[in-house]
Amino acid sequence: MIRDLWLIGIGTGSPRHVTLEGAQALRDAAAILLPLKAGKDDLAHLRRRILDASGSTARIVPFDYPVRDESLPYQDRVAAWHDEIARRWQAAFDAPPDGPVALLVWGDPSLYDSTLRIAERLEPRPRVRVVPGITAIQALTAAHAIPLNTVNGPVTITTGRRLHDEGWPPGADTIVVMLDAECRFRDLDPAGLHIWWGAYLGSEDQILRSGPVAETADDILATRQAARERHGWIMDTYLLRRAP
Incomplete structure (x- = not known):
């Protein structure tokens, strides 16, 4: 039809x-x-x-x-x-x-x-x-005013499920994680790991957080939960990068 x-x-x-x-x-x-x-x-x-x-x-x-x-x-x-x-x-x-x-x-x-x-x-x-x-990735990097990749560096786009099951992708220095309702970045070794997180990107409800994972993980988790309860839904994504 x-x-x-x-x-x-x-x-x-x-x-x-x-x-x-x-x-x-x-x-x-x-x-x-x-x-x-x-x-x-x-x-x-x-x-x-x-x-x-x-x-x-x-x-x-x-x-x-x-x-x-x-x-x-x-x-x-x-x-x-x-x-x-x-x-x-x-x-x-x-x-x-x-x-x-x-x-x-x-x-x-x-x-x-x-x-x-x-x-x-x-x-x-x-x-x-x-x-x-x-894309959500374009909106995320624009909101944080950061490049997607390092100089000549690879980028891996993955899901929260795969991050949990497989860990940090081999050979990657930058990963973008989508469809992650469980904040699986908490499963990783936070040493030298930086995160740029965003929800409701591009809208009047946009929320951004960034910093070392060791210092920002709890804040992102609490912020995400409060936003989901307030709106009834949430769309978010994040970029992770290891320090050289």
Whole structure:
């Protein structure tokens, strides 16, 4: 039923993070799929703010976002979740849309986001267009006014789960950690380790912390927990770098 699917990166919550191409795509789309997550009304509100700022007049088609089945093994849990999201995208329409359907993707559809993988589950397969957006990594390094890499140095992008399971990546002097609800930097030897952390990047609620891990870990943990309780959700990421 969805013939043309546009995945539009919207940055990390600020309408100013949407590129000119992204704003034009939002204006050109016939319908916008809007996920509704229990207890996270602010996320839907932010999406609507972005649509208003872009000048979009597209029909908004809401759908209830499913939750993962935590009883399943991780890979099976994610696969079943993606299957259900794809089903709900299609079920949201009672008739084929009369033009492109757009989804607003936090950050960028290319970086630790599964929207492209979910789109592959649709039958028949739609024509997919991707409009890149500001990534959380760009927003983080800009907010702290730091370069992503050292001179001629490698950068590893990983998750909190892998940091916990595998430790510091071999050969890395800079790592960016995403999707870390447990603040796994606390599992590392803090000697010589510096952190730049940020939440709600680019928004009026932006929070930043930086410093030696040994001195800032407890503050980041407490700040993160308080912010999550206040807003009901949190999106954060951090960069770690070892002193030479």
